[in-house]
Every structure is written in C-alpha cells, then in structure tokens.
Amino acid sequence: MLTRKNKMMIGIYRRAAALDEAEYRRILKTHSGCDSSTESGFSQAAFDRVMAALERQLFLRVDHKAVQNPIGLSEHIRRRDYWQRRLASTQAGLCNTRQQYLIRESWGILAGSKGYSNPNSPDAIAYLSGIVRKATGLDQVGHDALTSAQAAAVIDAIKDRLNHLEPEEKDNNNSFTCEQSLISLN
Helix, strand or coil: CCCHHHHHHHHHHHHHCCCCHHHHHHHHHHHHCCCCCCCCCCCHHHHHHHHHHHHHHHHHHHHCCCCCCCECCECCCCCCCHHHHHHHHHHCCECCHHHHHHHHHHHHHHHHHCCCCCCCCHHHHHHHHHHHHHHHCCCCCCHHHCEHHHHHHHHHHHHHHHHCCCHHHHHHCCCCCHHHHHHHHC
8 A cells, every 4th residue: 555655656746747647547557457546555665666657757758848847846856767777777666766765764753772873883884884794694795785675684683683672772762762763763
C-alpha cells in the first residue's frame, strides 16, 4: 500500500507531464498491472516502475517542447533520471532508497546514543563499519552499495544494538528514546 507522499509524487509527475486520463491509466496498467494507484496490489516495486515511466514520459515531452522543464520549478523534480536510476539499482538487487534512509536514520540514533556528537566522525564511521562487517562480512563498503539483503541485515543489526543499549546510553541521545526510535524505523 502506498503512502500519501507516494500518491502525491505520482500526481506531481502526472501534472508536470500534462498526461490526460487515458495516457495516465495506460502507464499505470502497463507498469504496475493495476488500474489505479489505490489498488491493494500496487506495491512499492510497482510504484518505482510507474515513477520511472512517468519520468521518461515527462522528459520526452520536455525534449519535444510540449511541456516546460520542471527542474528548478518543482521542489519534487530535481533530476531527469532520479526514478530511472532508482529503478535500475533495485532491479540490480541493490538496496533501495528506503533501506538507505533507514540505515542513515537508525545509525544517527545509535551514534547519538553511543555519545558520538557527529555520526560522520572517523570513530563513528569505524563503529558503523564494524556493524556492517559483522552483519554482511563485507569490509569498507558504503551503505548505498549493499544489496537489498545485506542492507536488511545491517538494519536488523543496528536495531538490535539499539534494543540492547544500556540505560545510560539511552539517555545520551536526548532527542529519541530507544523505544521511539525502533517504532519510527518499522
């Protein structure tokens, strides 16, 4: 099931491309197998495929001067190839942007709980690298280069560490409690 933000993004791209109802429904059916984005079968993967198709259609129309280039005009459309690149990486088995977000957010929470004032400091990065190494067996890899399965293992490892923090470590992170962070990451 899609979030409101996902549905909003579909609408933004549809309006930017000036698609009529028939064209829009054809793209939905072709790339998701659904007649509507509100159908229960409309998955995250279907959303990614539809967004890549809408993006292609939008910039094809921009190239043919049928619509105005929305880059710089819309805060939601920043690059010509965002959705196409995202789709290519998920089809290649790499972690998706939601997994990357979860790793960044959970890492920020854990780093704060462990007393790191900057989650990007060398010590904090070394700590995260240790978690990645233990969860995946990989050494020195960025979280965006992980496969989807490896990213899931890293997310689970960070959540596990958050779940087992000592009480004084939970107090180090004054913006979140461990319980709040685990709920927000699910």
